Amino acid sequence: MNPRDRRAARHQPSEPGGTDPAPRRRALPITVEQVVDTALGLVAADGYEALTMRRVAAALDTGPASLYAHVVNKADLDELLIGRLCAEIALPEPAPDAWRDQLRDVCAQLRDQYLKYPGLSRAALAAAPTDRQVARVGEGLLALALAGGASPQDAAWAVDALVLYVAAYCLERSIAQRKAVHEDAAWVLDREELRRRLTALPAADFPHTTRHAAELTGGAGHDRFDFTITLLINGLGHR
Structure with a gap:
């Protein structure tokens, strides 16, 4: 063969x-x-x-x-x-009263797997989901979205958006960390330096950016990830 x-x-x-x-x-x-x-x-x-x-x-x-x-x-x-x-991802039995938390947990598992292997999520962004383990995770995510009462179309597109965001988030982190290895790019992960650069912009031209530089650069750990995943999932629930 x-x-x-x-x-x-x-x-x-x-x-x-x-x-x-x-x-x-x-x-x-x-x-x-x-x-x-x-x-x-x-x-x-x-x-x-x-x-x-x-x-x-x-x-x-x-x-x-x-x-x-x-x-x-x-x-x-x-x-x-x-x-x-994807074979390492544990999929729960869909629960209509806990589907949001279950979706967040599966997305977090996928994130943690990607982050073990810097940049590997780039491959996921271009791969067709035909592998049986990849399809298994997709099936599990779809079942959770449907358990929340979403229509099949909303559930399908929401799962696609969640998977894309997880892959993009992990890729961005890996790129930033690679850049930070070089001395001339160390400021990439330095929030204080980034905040200083934003607040140094002309306030007349960038009133919101200079005023809210702390918010734009805030967050620790996976705070931004959790915020965005929750935003997507809650939006699905409202529909």
Whole structure:
């Protein structure tokens, strides 16, 4: 079975009894799981931008051609990585009286998984949600939104907005942290410096920005994340 067929088989349901309808042949001494483990290790150490098929192959002490016996291409590897992260997400049984808190919790879990691997959420922004674990999380989020009484259309678009925001939030944090590594960009994460720059703007031209610089730069930890997720979820509830 060629790699593309194996990729398609990953999206098919298992046969009764838990057997894979298309079992893999281990023609090489490496497995898909080892490829994913190695790739995640590289991302955790050096960030997603440093991830290449060649680097994964080198870490496995093999050549890039060997990887293609297990993974179709870089896009396929990205899908596998996001799927591995989604496999760690615990989905609750939807409760009509607690669906908002449940949605927030799932979004926070996804955020924490992304932040373990700097920049990996970039792959999620461009990936089609066909991986079974990714689809499982999407199904869980949709069930929670529907449990809150949202129409199917509102629920579907709200879930899309939530997932996009989580990925974008994590990507922004990883980019800012990478920039802060360089001495000339350390001010990026310095709230006091950013506030000083905002208040130094001409008040006549920027009256609101200068007056509310503290609010614009406020928040600690994941305060902004919690605010935005809650805003989206509450908006869905009001509809």
